[in-house]
Amino acid sequence: MSFNVALNGLHAAHKRLEVASNNIANVGTHGFKSSRAEFTALYSGAMLGRVGNAVGDGVRLANVAQNFSQGEIGSSSERVLDLRIQGKGFFVVSDSGALSYTRAGAFIKDANDYIVDTQGSRLQGYGVNDKGAVVNGIRADLKINTGNMAAKTTSVIGQTINLDSSLPSLAALPNFNRDDPATYSSVLTKTIQDGGAAAVAEVKGKDVQGNEAVRVSATPAIAPADHELKQYFVKTDANRWTMYTLINGRHPIDPGTTSPLVATITKQPDGSISLVSEGDLIKKTSNTEFPLAGWTPSREVDGIWSASPAVNNGPIVLSLSEGGVNGLDEVGAVMSRSVPRFNAADITTFNKLFSTAIFDSLGNQHELTQHFVKDGTNSWKMHVLVSGRNPTTPDLEAPLTASLIFNADGSVRSMTGGEGLSVENNVVTLKSWVPARVLDAGKSSEKWTTNGAQGSVAGIAIDMKNLSQHNATTGRTTAQQDGYAAGQLEVVSIGVNGVIQAGFSNGQNKSIGQLMLATFANEQGLLPDSTTRWRETSASGMAKLDAPGSGGIGGIVSGSLEGSNVKLTDELVELIQAQTAYQANSKALSTEATLMQTLIQAI
Structure with missing residues (x-):
């Protein structure tokens, strides 16, 4: 029995050396998870034997447990498809439909634009619909389409x-034009008469030398003439009007111009009338009479209008109504x-x-x-x-x-x-x-x-x-x-939520997929498929697939890889301990051999 106990010890020490050596060998492997050899003691006993007298049959390997703790953060790279999981979860890859799970995030784009790992297995995730929205719940091979983005018309x-x-407001009253009735609200017309001019028989004066002289004038007398007085009213507000006054179509004071004499008339709340005129030429004597003094009679000679030699006949009394027409029409519409x-x-x-x-x-x-x-x-x-x-x-x-x-x-x-x-x-x-x-x-x-x-x-x-x-x-x-021109793919980025964004030369960004991560009820139940890949088993439970960052799952870091979680110092200590155990078990075996030889010689 002692031989078996020593041999079991040697075998256990050898397994410890194997596991530690494998850990050390993969200290630089991205996504590698260290292992630990776990042992159990062996006992044997007869059915009727006393348990208290059991010595033990040595040791056996019970399990090689894996440490799924977070690995070291690798150096940053400029490769978008270098991915690291910060937190729980595994990348999901597919090899012709067979799923594996890994923490090694060194991915590339293959000749068919699929995202694959170093073994050619396709990274799994969620696709997007025509509007770029992620379609959750449907697993798909993730692909980076390098084609151009078609133009979209603005809608x-x-x-x-x-x-x-x-x-x-830019709305304004029309410019007054006496020939356009659309530019005023009402008009009052009446005929006025000037005072004419007396004949001049002679004029006494001095010549250029200063001597008394008499000039005989042939200027005949000018009979009083009629003139047409017109008052145009423009209703600018409910109680306000602008009055334009013309005599013979000329300015009352300056007949050389066709510009009218302008006055503003306001009806106050108490019914009184206030008037403000250009140059204060129009006065107010009552609420119905507004005299205009100093007007100049005009005449036309050879098509040219000018002041007449005739004198005015005193102030003109401007009224607000004439011939049944009321210039201040309170019920009329305001000029548009x-x-x-x-x-x-x-x-x-x-x-x-x-x-x-x-x-x-x-x-x-x-x-x-x-x-x-x-x-x-x-x-x-x-x-x-x-x-x-x-x-x-x-x-x-x-x-x-x-x-x-x-x-x-x-x-x-x-x-x-x-x-x-x-x-x-x-x-x-x-x-x-x-x-x-x-x-x-x-x-x-x-x-x-x-x-x-x-x-x-x-x-x-x-x-x-x-x-x-x-x-x-x-x-x-x-x-x-929402419109844009056609564009070419320029850049790809991956967010912490695993969404893959494609950036195009037209300034548009488009979601083209989202990574999925897997978690398990019992990670120790996973079956190693390689140094950095695992498969699910009944012991691990079915994979729970979800988007990064949801349900306690870790997030994605692009441009970085997760290193091995092997602690080299601990593994070197483990090597020393395994070596010591191996040597001790070898000594036990050699001692047993010596005792056996002595016994044989004694016989």
């Missing part, structure tokens, strides 16, 4: 806009104000513009502009152009227009579309956009025509839900739109 524009409520004709090249015809780059189906970039025009206290117009042209008829410059009205609190009360623009839930949709290009730019033959591409079939939805009007600077957050 949505998101933005937050505030329009400054303190900005003046109109905004100047919109011209994208003239900044005086709009308050603010915002530009957004949009894309057609071929990836051509165009500029969509939103020009905002304040045309009332709480009302605006929004003119939409693409590349400075009508979006649906690019050979025209006229914009598509929507109307915006705000509540007193700055929120949108109503939003109304126009031709080519529809509105629903404060989203303005540009329909039937025709992408265009210019031919012979800058020449007389310049022409805009379709470029052969298409816009979004559903139109471009311009989100105006975050539109407001407050007393703050007009501004917009950076507009977000």
